[in-house]
Amino acid sequence: MAxxxxxxxxxxxxxSKQLIVRAAIEILDTGGEAALTFSVLTRRLNTGYGAIxxxxxxxxxxxxxxxxxxxxxxxxxxxxEPEPREGLRxxxxxxxxxxxxxxxxxxxxxxxxWRPALLDVYKCISEQLQALGVPxxxxxxxxxxxxxYILGVAGQNAxxxxxxxxxxxxxxxLLADIAAQWAQLDPIRHPWAAGTAKRLREHDDRAQFLxxxxxxxxxxxxxxxxxxxx
Numbered sequence: 082m083a084x085x086x087x088x089x090x091x092x093x094x095x096x097s098k099q100l101i102v103r104a105a106i107e108i109l110d111t112g113g114e115a116a117l118t119f120s121v122l123t124r125r126l127n128t129g130y131g132a133i134x135x136x137x138x139x140x141x142x143x144x145x146x147x148x149x150x151x152x153x154x155x156x157x158x159x160x161x162e163p164e165p166r167e168g169l170r171x172x173x174x175x176x177x178x179x180x181x182x183x184x185x186x187x188x189x190x191x192x193x194x195w196r197p198a199l200l201d202v203y204k205c206i207s208e209q210l211q212a213l214g215v216p217x218x219x220x221x222x223x224x225x226x227x228x229x230y231i232l233g234v235a236g237q238n239a240x241x242x243x244x245x246x247x248x249x250x251x252x253x254x255l256l257a258d259i260a261a262q263w264a265q266l267d268p269i270r271h272p273w274a275a276g277t278a279k280r281l282r283e284h285d286d287r288a289q290f291l292x293x294x295x296x297x298x299x300x301x302x303x304x305x306x307x308x309x310x311x
Contacts, residue, residue: 096128098136098146105147109185113243114144145196148189152198155179156205165212166298172205173231173294177287180235184243187236194232203228213298215305223301230297234290256282 104125108117117140123130137143155175162168180187190196207224215223245252263271263278 096126096132096136099150101126101133101136102143102146102150105143106150106183109144109147110183114185114188117143144185144189145193148186148193149196149198151179151183151186152176152190152196153201156198156201160205160209165209169206169209169213169227169298170291170294172202172209173227174287174291176202176231177235177238177290180232180239181242184239187232187239190232191236199228199232210301213302215301216308219301219305219308227294227297227301230293234293238286238290253282 101122104122105117108121108125119130119133119140122133122143126133137146156172158175160168160171162171180190190199203224206228207220210220210223210227211217242252244250245255260278260282263274263281266274268275
């Protein structure tokens with residue numbers, strides 16, 4: 082008796098966890114978490130359920146592995162900037178771009194902030210802060226503040242993009258609409274509105290993100306200068 086699998090040609094090359102994870106990433110990037118099912122994955126890889134379950138226990142395990150893969154590839158890249166400040170900016174922007182390209186990563190990191198890949202991010206940030214001259218006793222708080230900002234803003238940016246995509250809304254049109262509403266606010270009660278409305282329409286998310294990184298780094302340096310002077 083023919084089975085459901087008999088009409089589908091099975092793969093002849095070796096299956097690996099990396100192949101499974103990379104296929105899962107492609108599915109996640111295209112359709113989001115809802116699109117990632119083991120049924121879809123078996124069809125994509127031309128294999129059976131048992132072969133996949135040999136490497137990953139369930140969907141949560143697969144999501145975690147896919148998230149680690151994306152973040153690890155960012156952190157594993159060499160830091161080419163000679164100055165630690167520029168190295169930190171480059172790392173921050175690489176993480177921002179990775180989460181922007183893979184919006185599901187931001188949501189996964191929010192659910193599981195203890196992922197092993199984040200330890201590598203923390204280590205990399207800590208090393209650059211140390212090179213920047215931040216004393217050892219201040220590394221924990223400084224690295225935590227910077228890391229929380231990077232992941233928080235990158236995750237929120239990705240979440241905003243998902244909402245826009247699901248509603249089929251154009252970002253520029255939405256910002257223009259919000260700016261128009263702000264421009265109508267009472268200038269006495271909201272003196273900031275007119276200038277901010279113009280900036281809202283024109284701002285670049287990546288550039289604004291880097292401004293935040295610079296502010297945090299400047300604050301870290303200022304606080305540590307005060308410690309040295311006291």
